[in-house]
Amino acid sequence: MIRFDRVTKVYGKGARPALDNVSLEVQREEFVFLVGKSGSGKSTFLQLVLREQRATGGEVWVLGRDVSKLGQWRVPKLRRQIGTVFQDFRLLPSKTVYENVALAMQVIGKSKNQIRTAVPDVLDLVGLAGKEKRFPSELSGGEEQRVAIARAMVNRPPLLLADEPTGNLDPETSLGIMRLLDQINRGGTTVVMATHDARIVDQMRKRVIELEDGQVVRDQDRGVYGGAR
Numbered sequence: 106m107i108r109f110d111r112v113t114k115v116y117g118k119g120a121r122p123a124l125d126n127v128s129l130e131v132q133r134e135e136f137v138f139l140v141g142k143s144g145s146g147k148s149t150f151l152q153l154v155l156r157e158q159r160a161t162g163g164e165v166w167v168l169g170r171d172v173s174k175l176g177q178w179r180v181p182k183l184r185r186q187i188g189t190v191f192q193d194f195r196l197l198p199s200k201t202v203y204e205n206v207a208l209a210m211q212v213i214g215k216s217k218n219q220i221r222t223a224v225p226d227v228l229d230l231v232g233l234a235g236k237e238k239r240f241p242s243e244l245s246g247g248e249e250q251r252v253a254i255a256r257a258m259v260n261r262p263p264l265l266l267a268d269e270p271t272g273n274l275d276p277e278t279s280l281g282i283m284r285l286l287d288q289i290n291r292g293g294t295t296v297v298m299a300t301h302d303a304r305i306v307d308q309m310r311k312r313v314i315e316l317e318d319g320q321v322v323r324d325q326d327r328g329v330y331g332g333a334r
């Protein structure tokens with residue numbers, strides 16, 4: 106699903122690498138936590154997968170393609186296969202829940218009929234049935250994140266990237282979001298989640314990859330946030 110082969114990312118001349126010779130693989134249907142201090146390289150990792158950044162050295166394989174070699178015109182097709190969720194939800198405030206999710210299908214040219222079936226299905230999946238007509242400002246933070254997850258999942262991507270999805274939520278709401286991500290993963294979607302949320306990582310006991318100064322310093326199955334090396 107994802108394979109990094111000796112990947113280095115240097116942002117500017119003379120800067121120390123944000124990722125330094127990273128090799129790792131994420132298999133289909135895995136759930137992986139990416140942890141590490143601020144500046145350790147987590148967002149850079151996710152941006153390389155999305156081809157928002159290009160590796161300085163090494164190969165980044167995503168869904169069977171070396172994305173560092175992908176022509177610019179093929180990048181939208183890659184991104185269509187990757188759902189993304191962020192700490193700050195990134196919903197359109199002037200659009201309803203339904204419209205926010207439907208838009209993700211409209212922009213890739215799905216038919217009205219496809220949209221009419223898929224949007225209620227995915228809103229049901231994330232537990233928002235009945236809230237279609239609300240605006241983001243009429244939702245709790247946890248509900249807003251559920252809309253963002255619905256939007257990320259409505260086109261059924263095989264891979265979901267989440268960057269601090271519980272960063273703005275209280276512990277109980279965070280747990281609800283994690284249960285949802287776990288359910289999505291069990292449905293067959295590969296999930297990679299960057300987080301600082303020690304409690305969540307310790308509760309979920311999934312694979313944990315820890316970065317420090319751009320290097321992988323720990324890769325642990327059923328790991329914890331600050332595990333023994």
Ligand SMILES: Nc1ncnc2c1ncn2[C@@H]1O[C@H](COP(=O)(O)OP(=O)(O)OP(=O)(O)O)[C@@H](O)[C@H]1O
Nearest residue numbers: 116117122123141142143144145146147148149150
């Ligand atoms: N666009 C950029 N231009 C220049 N330097 C960058 C850029 N993005 C990240 N960096 C640098 O690369 C290093 C890794 O940053 P990155 O954002 O990947 O870390 P992170 O682990 O995601 O941090 P956080 O937990 O704060 O999100 C840092 O030294 C950062 O300053």
